Amino acid sequence: MSAVSTSPQFKRNAHEALRDANLQQALGMVRLGFIDKRQAVVDKLPEFDALRDSAREIKNHTLAHLDLYLERYEKKVQEAGGQVHFARDAEEARGLILEICRKAGAKTVTKGKSMISEEIGLNAHLEANGVTPVETDLGEYIIQLRNEGPSHIIAPAVHLTKAQIESDFRRVHTHLDPTRDLSEPRSLLTEARGVLRQKFLAADVGITGANFLIAETGTSIIVTNEGNGDLTQTLPKVHIVLASIEKMVPTLEDVSQILRVLARSATGQEMSVYTTFSTGPRRAGDPDGPEQYHVVILDNGRSNMLGGEFQDMLRCIRCGACMNHCPVYHAVGGHAYGWVYPGPMGAVLTPTLIGVDKAGHLPNASTFCGRCESVCPMKIPLPKMMRHWREREFERHLMPAPMRYGLGLWAFFARRPALYRLTTRAAMWSLSKLGRSKGRFKSLPFAGGWTKYRDFPAPQGDTFQAQWAKRKRAA
Amino acid sequence: MSVEGQPRVGLFVTCLVDLIRPSIGFAAAKLLEDAGCRVEVPAQTCCGQPAFNAGDRDTARAIAAQTIAAFEPYDYVVAPSGSCAGQISKHYPELFAGDPNLAPKANALAAKTYELISFLTDVLGVESVKAHFDGTVTYHDSCSGLRELGIKAQPRKLLGSVAGLSLVELQESEVCCGFGGTFSVKYGEISDKIVSEKTARIGKTHAATLLAGDLGCLMNMAGKLKRQGSAVQVRHVAEVLAGMTDEAPIGEGKQSA
Amino acid sequence: MTSARDDLFANLRRSLSVTGTERIRVAEVEERLAEAPLGVIPARGQLDAAGRLALFKAMAEAASATVTEVESPEAVPQAVAAYLRDHNLPATLRMGSDPRLAAMPWRDTSLEIASGRSDGHDLNAISHAFGAVAETGTLVMTSGADNPTTLNFLPDNHIVVLSAADVGGDLESVWPKLRKALGKGAMPRALNMVTGPSRSADIEQTLFLGAHGPRSLHIVLVKDAASAG
Numbered sequence: 001m002s003a004v005s006t007s008p009q010f011k012r013n014a015h016e017a018l019r020d021a022n023l024q025q026a027l028g029m030v031r032l033g034f035i036d037k038r039q040a041v042v043d044k045l046p047e048f049d050a051l052r053d054s055a056r057e058i059k060n061h062t063l064a065h066l067d068l069y070l071e072r073y074e075k076k077v078q079e080a081g082g083q084v085h086f087a088r089d090a091e092e093a094r095g096l097i098l099e100i101c102r103k104a105g106a107k108t109v110t111k112g113k114s115m116i117s118e119e120i121g122l123n124a125h126l127e128a129n130g131v132t133p134v135e136t137d138l139g140e141y142i143i144q145l146r147n148e149g150p151s152h153i154i155a156p157a158v159h160l161t162k163a164q165i166e167s168d169f170r171r172v173h174t175h176l177d178p179t180r181d182l183s184e185p186r187s188l189l190t191e192a193r194g195v196l197r198q199k200f201l202a203a204d205v206g207i208t209g210a211n212f213l214i215a216e217t218g219t220s221i222i223v224t225n226e227g228n229g230d231l232t233q234t235l236p237k238v239h240i241v242l243a244s245i246e247k248m249v250p251t252l253e254d255v256s257q258i259l260r261v262l263a264r265s266a267t268g269q270e271m272s273v274y275t276t277f278s279t280g281p282r283r284a285g286d287p288d289g290p291e292q293y294h295v296v297i298l299d300n301g302r303s304n305m306l307g308g309e310f311q312d313m314l315r316c317i318r319c320g321a322c323m324n325h326c327p328v329y330h331a332v333g334g335h336a337y338g339w340v341y342p343g344p345m346g347a348v349l350t351p352t353l354i355g356v357d358k359a360g361h362l363p364n365a366s367t368f369c370g371r372c373e374s375v376c377p378m379k380i381p382l383p384k385m386m387r388h389w390r391e392r393e394f395e396r397h398l399m400p401a402p403m404r405y406g407l408g409l410w411a412f413f414a415r416r417p418a419l420y421r422l423t424t425r426a427a428m429w430s431l432s433k434l435g436r437s438k439g440r441f442k443s444l445p446f447a448g449g450w451t452k453y454r455d456f457p458a459p460q461g462d463t464f465q466a467q468w469a470k471r472k473r474a475a
Numbered sequence: 476m477s478v479e480g481q482p483r484v485g486l487f488v489t490c491l492v493d494l495i496r497p498s499i500g501f502a503a504a505k506l507l508e509d510a511g512c513r514v515e516v517p518a519q520t521c522c523g524q525p526a527f528n529a530g531d532r533d534t535a536r537a538i539a540a541q542t543i544a545a546f547e548p549y550d551y552v553v554a555p556s557g558s559c560a561g562q563i564s565k566h567y568p569e570l571f572a573g574d575p576n577l578a579p580k581a582n583a584l585a586a587k588t589y590e591l592i593s594f595l596t597d598v599l600g601v602e603s604v605k606a607h608f609d610g611t612v613t614y615h616d617s618c619s620g621l622r623e624l625g626i627k628a629q630p631r632k633l634l635g636s637v638a639g640l641s642l643v644e645l646q647e648s649e650v651c652c653g654f655g656g657t658f659s660v661k662y663g664e665i666s667d668k669i670v671s672e673k674t675a676r677i678g679k680t681h682a683a684t685l686l687a688g689d690l691g692c693l694m695n696m697a698g699k700l701k702r703q704g705s706a707v708q709v710r711h712v713a714e715v716l717a718g719m720t721d722e723a724p725i726g727e728g729k730q731s732a
Numbered sequence: 733m734t735s736a737r738d739d740l741f742a743n744l745r746r747s748l749s750v751t752g753t754e755r756i757r758v759a760e761v762e763e764r765l766a767e768a769p770l771g772v773i774p775a776r777g778q779l780d781a782a783g784r785l786a787l788f789k790a791m792a793e794a795a796s797a798t799v800t801e802v803e804s805p806e807a808v809p810q811a812v813a814a815y816l817r818d819h820n821l822p823a824t825l826r827m828g829s830d831p832r833l834a835a836m837p838w839r840d841t842s843l844e845i846a847s848g849r850s851d852g853h854d855l856n857a858i859s860h861a862f863g864a865v866a867e868t869g870t871l872v873m874t875s876g877a878d879n880p881t882t883l884n885f886l887p888d889n890h891i892v893v894l895s896a897a898d899v900g901g902d903l904e905s906v907w908p909k910l911r912k913a914l915g916k917g918a919m920p921r922a923l924n925m926v927t928g929p930s931r932s933a934d935i936e937q938t939l940f941l942g943a944h945g946p947r948s949l950h951i952v953l954v955k956d957a958a959s960a961g
Binding site: 026029030033034045046047050051054058061064065066067068069070071072076080086087088092136137138139142155156157158160161162165185186188189190193196197200201215216217218219225226227228230231234235245250251252253254256257259260267269270271272273274275276277278279280281282283285286287288289297299303304305306307308 | 736737739740746747775794828849869875877880917922928929932935940942945
């Protein structure tokens with residue numbers, strides 16, 4: 001079992017999200033912030049598209065040889081004095097991490113931002129077993145205070161307004177002066193810095209994710225802006241890296257290519273502030289750094305995606321560009337998707353991880369506008385893969401009955417051109433008579449999903465094919 | 476009236492144009508004929524995209540096979556829709572990949588299929604049209620045409636040659652209108668939110684007319700604008716380029732225009 | 733645990749339809765690891781020495797770092813003292829045991845120097861960079877007693893000395909230099925690429941400097957190539 005899912009209630013989630021004024025205000029800010037900044041840095045790098053191709057080829061090569069690169073990576077970590085642990089699923093990964101924490105006698109662990117940690121529901125498991133996890137990324141810290149999951153893979157608190165955050169800080173930071181001014185984002189940031197600085201220094205174990213693992217050197221990489229990830233992994237005695245199998249890249253040169261497209265696609269930066277390469281524990285003569293370095297490598301269904309129609313999804317580097325450019329994400333935000341990964345990448349990944357029977361709405365709730373694929377730094381064909389999920393659903397008869405019958409009826413005529421022309425001609429002729437004066441319908445019995453929100457333009461009259469034939473006969 | 480060297484174009488009119496707004500089909504035919512093509516309309520239904528996007532590949536393949544056969548004789552196949560042209564030129568080959576009999580035919584059809592406006596400019600080299608349209612228009616870039624086929628400059632180029640017309644750019648014109656075929660019905664509430672954002676931006680242009688190259692998107696935006704009581708008139712770009720704007724705008728009655 | 737590992741690899745290989753012993757695959761992997769082929773290198777990463785320095789400065793400043801140029805290593809202490817004074821910061825400084833820093837005439841200033849790792853209570857620290865990347869204005873720091881990693885993150889104000897000769901054009905230029913220093917396939921415990929001071933935009937997409945790491949990053953660029961490490 002992983003994090004709890006409300007994906008089956010996507011429609012209800014979306015309905016509530018559309019009526020949540022705070023959320024809609026926050027989402028209004030997402031839209032232009034991310035999109036314009038990304039475009040500006042992309043425009044400054046003429047090689048950007050060539051780098052996308054390069055990045056895609058690197059990951060394709062790596063995935064095709066993943067077993068061999070993982071073996072090499074493991075060997076190199078061990079040579080550097082680190083330990084590698086493999087976990088088949090979420091439960092195994094949680095167990096491994098708890099075990100390491102227990103051996104270290106850990107009471108509190110600081111955490112850098114990690115989506116895999118969300119995926120395996122790590123915090124709840126640690127807490128239930130007497131270990132207190134402290135999220136240190138500002139956004140993650142905020143949502144931890146609220147007992148919420150992230151609504152975005154790189155900006156976890158993007159669904160909140162500063163007024164909401166202020167009220168959370170006042171609720172939780174009761175040791176601070178209640179009359180302090182927290183009206184500006186800067187003062188909230190300063191307060192979080194002060195509170196978390198103490199946690200960093202007191203933590204027994206630090207847990208981070210990894211943006212990449214490098215086979216050549218046995219290195220894990222984190223890419224951050226705040227510096228929290230570095231404090232998390234540098235100060236405690238034990239550093240645990242939690243990463244999934246597809247984070248692998250062969251060499252330092254390879255990761256350099258992908259780093260160029262990552263920050264630009266994610267936050268519109270030329271380079272994130274901190275790109276940190278970690279290789280093993282503290283060495284002889286080192287004055288700082290962890291004494292133990294563990295890597296927990298998680299599969300959790302990913303190896304099943306190799307060699308199949310969803311393999312391309314394993315190229316994903318979690319930049320968030322797809323959701324930043326998604327009209328559906330803009331409308332309903334990340335929580336509506338109901339599990340860890342929202343937006344287009346979530347619509348492809350979530351059914352793999354929790355089952356298409358639970359997450360079937362996600363690949364369906366897309367207009368296929370293709371903007372996600374057009375900005376994906378790894379050129380993942382996201383709409384195509386959402387369509388593959390629809391195919392799986394269709395094969396398993398998971399499509400809702402009215403939709404199935406409607407499409408079936410339409411298909412029946414579309415496959416019989418003569419009958420189609422006859423029937424549609426009659427239908428359009430009568431519809432046009434009904435709608436002639438206004439030119440549109442306020443409601444139609446078979447199209448309530450449409451006419452509840454907008455008018456339906458009336459047909460002009462005779463079909464084009466009928467009129468064309470008439471015209472040809474007259475000529 | 477076949478003339479040596481005159482391209483023989485099969486007009487794939489699209490099911491929506493066939494049923495809802497034939498005047499777009501006639502506008503397309505006029506533009507093609509004016510550009511020197513011989514236009515023919517073989518019996519046709521739909522490109523099969525609804526089935527394809529619903530995950531029903533068997534039905535999608537059956538309909539596609541029908542289209543492949545019907546349009547085999549033509550030099551070119553042209554559709555007044557980026558979405559349907561994209562289905563044929565980008566997705567038919569995908570549907571028949573590995574099929575020794577139909578894959579070559581699907582690829583051949585894909586290679587000669589174009590969206591109307593880009594066919595006029597990119598293949599026929601049309602630089603301008605002889606049309607007149609008084610007023611300010613704005614233009615929505617429909618997603619499939621824009622991102623699958625790269626249609627962005629072509630309609631603007633030809634609209635620039637229409638006498639009396641002035642184009643005001645629509646903010647975020649590349650953002651989806653929320654139509655998405657059956658999405659607009661299955662997820663009507665989300666679709667409504669997306670189209671409402673679109674109509675708000677349309678309002679900000681103060682243009683009297685909204686144009687686009689896909690009837691699905693146009694019906695969605697017109698339907699919302701009319702529900703909101705907007706006076707903005709909505710037309711397919713081909714109607715304006717062909718100078719055929721006598722028909723009432725989309726979603727308006729015969730008298731109201 | 734062994735069985736989890738074996739299962740995971742078995743599943744991977746089943747999906748990929750491989751055994752893991754195919755000579756061609758193994759050779760492809762060995763070749764890639766040995767040769768580490770270059771990908772696309774942006775034109776802006778391929779400038780001459782003067783162009784690199786100018787670009788490095790511009791990019792670092794665009795990332796909200798500040799840059800001072802000095803003519804020689806001997807001029808660094810005065811430049812650092814002036815920076816701290818100009819910013820009303822106390823005349824304190826923590827540093828590691830980097831011989832290049834140690835050789836500088838700190839006694840000529842009134843700075844109070846502390847040495848070793850930071851425990852989180854230092855306002856100012858200074859490190860010597862291993863190198864830098866012009867295309868993004870990025871500093872490359874390596875861990876060890878010379879330049880403890882904690883100095884990169886805990887102090888409020890981080891000052892980094894960078895030899896002009898160590899500024900590479902592109903990101904990839906770091907790796908041959910590192911392999912030359914440490915050997916192929918070896919890495920320092922931590923290699924920190926730092927591009928500007930720490931920041932967060934997690935609240936309403938409003939960007940503010942000084943999240944958990946330094947609030948300011950000041951780079952002292954030493955033109956004299958003699959100190960190149």
